[in-house]
Amino acid sequence: MSYQSQPSNDAEAAEIVREAASSAPALFDHELVGILLDEPGGERLAGISERIFALLSGRALSPVTTAELSSACGLSARSAARLSAAIELSKRLLWPDDGRGPVRTPQDACRAAADIRNAGKEHFLALYLDARNVIINREIVSVGSLNANIVHPREVFRPAIAQGAAAVILVHNHPSGDVSPSNEDLKLTSRLAEAGRLLGIEVLDHVIVARSRFMSFRSESYL
Numbered sequence: 001m002s003y004q005s006q007p008s009n010d011a012e013a014a015e016i017v018r019e020a021a022s023s024a025p026a027l028f029d030h031e032l033v034g035i036l037l038d039e040p041g042g043e044r045l046a047g048i049s050e051r052i053f054a055l056l057s058g059r060a061l062s063p064v065t066t067a068e069l070s071s072a073c074g075l076s077a078r079s080a081a082r083l084s085a086a087i088e089l090s091k092r093l094l095w096p097d098d099g100r101g102p103v104r105t106p107q108d109a110c111r112a113a114a115d116i117r118n119a120g121k122e123h124f125l126a127l128y129l130d131a132r133n134v135i136i137n138r139e140i141v142s143v144g145s146l147n148a149n150i151v152h153p154r155e156v157f158r159p160a161i162a163q164g165a166a167a168v169i170l171v172h173n174h175p176s177g178d179v180s181p182s183n184e185d186l187k188l189t190s191r192l193a194e195a196g197r198l199l200g201i202e203v204l205d206h207v208i209v210a211r212s213r214f215m216s217f218r219s220e221s222y223l
Contacts, residue, residue: 064087
């Protein structure tokens with residue numbers, strides 16, 4: 001499909017949108033960007049598309065501001081707002097979470113940690129739960145490098161004590177995409193679980209997440 005010329009009227013524009021929607025899986029990246037931003041084809045669209053993918057590749061579901069999109073990708077405020085809305089919609093469709101229900105499964109924990117799944121560095125997140133396993137708060141405890149993340153028990157449990165949490169679920173991402181636990185992951189989980197037992201705050205699970213998969217310590221009998 002070509003975007004070299006603008007439609008002459010609303011009916012023609014609507015027909016282009018319908019045609020594009022029906023063939024979206026076969027379109028190139030820059031063509032999809034063109035539809036989303038209502039941007040005609042050519043070198044400008046190619047440049048915009050390249051900048052968008054350079055900025056968002058590997059972090060499309062991580063937080064990104066409209067101002068960042070506008071500045072880094074050369075977008076108008078309107079186009080940046082469109083792209084920001086599309087990213088947020090994608091996140092909600094892929095990992096719906098109304099924020100009110102209890103966390104009962106590893107999948108629930110994954111939904112609550114959707115924003116760190118594609119992060120380029122390891123993010124260690126704590127989900128603090130009340131007695132009904134409803135999240136009362138969540139905090140990024142540590143941000144490490146691609147290969148290491150240093151977490152101390154006091155950094156995890158200080159907020160839990162302050163907020164009166166009954167339990168905690170630990171979540172961290174593996175930027176490599178491999179959700180197998182490392183020896184450091186196993187040692188850290190054991191250490192935090194023991195600290196939780198001493199404090200009377202149970203570590204219900206530790207979930208490792210990546211772009212398209214996850215691993216639960218509880219489900220795999222590591223915890």
